Amino acid sequence: MGERVLIALGGNAMTAPDGSASPRDQQAAVEAAILQVRVLIDAGRDVVLTHGNGPQVGNLLLKNQLAASVVPPVPLDWCGAQTQATIGTLIMNALGGRAATVVTRTLVDARDPAFEDPVKPIGRYFTEAEARRFEKLGQNWRRFERGWRRVVASPEPLEILDADAATALIAAGFTVVAAGGGGVPVVRQADGSLAGVEAVVDKDLAAALLAQAVRAEVLIIATDVPNAVVGYGGPDPRPIGRISADELRVLHAAGHFAGGSMGPKVEAALRFVAGGGRQAVITSLEHIANDDVGTRVER
Numbered sequence: 001m002g003e004r005v006l007i008a009l010g011g012n013a014m015t016a017p018d019g020s021a022s023p024r025d026q027q028a029a030v031e032a033a034i035l036q037v038r039v040l041i042d043a044g045r046d047v048v049l050t051h052g053n054g055p056q057v058g059n060l061l062l063k064n065q066l067a068a069s070v071v072p073p074v075p076l077d078w079c080g081a082q083t084q085a086t087i088g089t090l091i092m093n094a095l096g097g098r099a100a101t102v103v104t105r106t107l108v109d110a111r112d113p114a115f116e117d118p119v120k121p122i123g124r125y126f127t128e129a130e131a132r133r134f135e136k137l138g139q140n141w142r143r144f145e146r147g148w149r150r151v152v153a154s155p156e157p158l159e160i161l162d163a164d165a166a167t168a169l170i171a172a173g174f175t176v177v178a179a180g181g182g183g184v185p186v187v188r189q190a191d192g193s194l195a196g197v198e199a200v201v202d203k204d205l206a207a208a209l210l211a212q213a214v215r216a217e218v219l220i221i222a223t224d225v226p227n228a229v230v231g232y233g234g235p236d237p238r239p240i241g242r243i244s245a246d247e248l249r250v251l252h253a254a255g256h257f258a259g260g261s262m263g264p265k266v267e268a269a270l271r272f273v274a275g276g277g278r279q280a281v282i283t284s285l286e287h288i289a290n291d292d293v294g295t296r297v298e299r
Contacts, residue, residue, distance in 0.1 A: 002044035004170075006216040008207035008268075009033055010223045011052035013285055014087060021055040027090055033222075034094035039289040041175070048170060048214055049091060050207050053181030054122075056083040061123040061150070065134065073137065076122075076152060077184050077196030084180035091177050100174040105161040105194065106183030106201045106209075112155035120154040120200050139198075153199040157182065157206045161194075163213035170214060178214075182206035204268035208275070217278040221265045222285040228266060228295040230256050240295045245273045248297055269297045 013033040016025035041047050057079045064073035081103055088101025118140045125147030126134075134150065135141055142151045160166075166178040182201030186194045204221055211219040227239035230251055240248070249270055257263040262282075269280035283294025 004046040005218045006211040009051040030090040053083040102178040104179040107159040108155040110187040114153040114155040121149040204264040208268040208272040
């Protein structure tokens with residue numbers, strides 16, 4: 001096989017352009033995304049895939065909330081596992097041939113400070129009365145400008161626990177989908193066993209870990225813009241093309257990349273290259289096979 005590339009498909013690759021996530025919309029979006037992925041596969045690249053799952057988890061949470069008086073809500077880690085399998089199936093159907101999905105767990109630390117102050121918003125906005133009702137079920141909710149949203153911890157990913165299974169399937173000739181949505185977050189308990197937790201792992205940081213674990217030479221983070229930008233939203237925005245990790249690290253430390261959007265992508269790119277990766281690319285889905293477009297981070 002050729003150079004191994006891990007492609008992290010953003011949430012925009014899983015829904016319609018307007019963000020709707022009906023089954024038909026999701027299937028059409030995945031099929032369109034895989035057309036772009038196939039360009040790399042047909043060029044001889046050894047492709048591994050991961051993906052976002054925010055809209056899909058949001059739909060499951062809404063179903064939980066609407067049906068809470070009839071059936072007990074399932075925990076967030078279960079929602080993550082369900083969406084990994086669902087999206088993985090859509091991707092495998094679009095790929096055809098030898099493709100496999102690994103329902104993947106990501107190890108986090110139960111003592112991670114993120115658990116003390118959950119701030120990651122998930123799901124839809126609700127009224128205060130509805131939020132208070134779900135707080136009685138042990139959930140954390142916070143008020144935002146548009147209403148109340150559930151918030152959960154977003155702890156640091158430490159290890160992709162099922163990377164060995166993914167690697168074995170890759171070696172057997174499968175195009176593998178793994179660590180969807182950042183993976184199902186689990187903690188190691190005192191007796192050594194694993195337990196799921198109510199948290200969300202950043203999908204871009206998990207993608208960098210997965211890329212290192214499966215020995216990818218290139219990490220491509222597919223998003224909805226062609227480049228990371230210095231001065232975004234200001235009078236003189238500057239798209240970033242090829243850049244060294246040291247140069248990008250200085251820009252990142254200076255606060256040029258928003259924490260809720262481009263920041264984690266830049267951090268993931270830096271971590272991947274620091275861990276031995278040859279190149280990390282941040283670009284739009286339609287440009288993932290174009291060597292002349294995108295922010296390209298190298299040592």
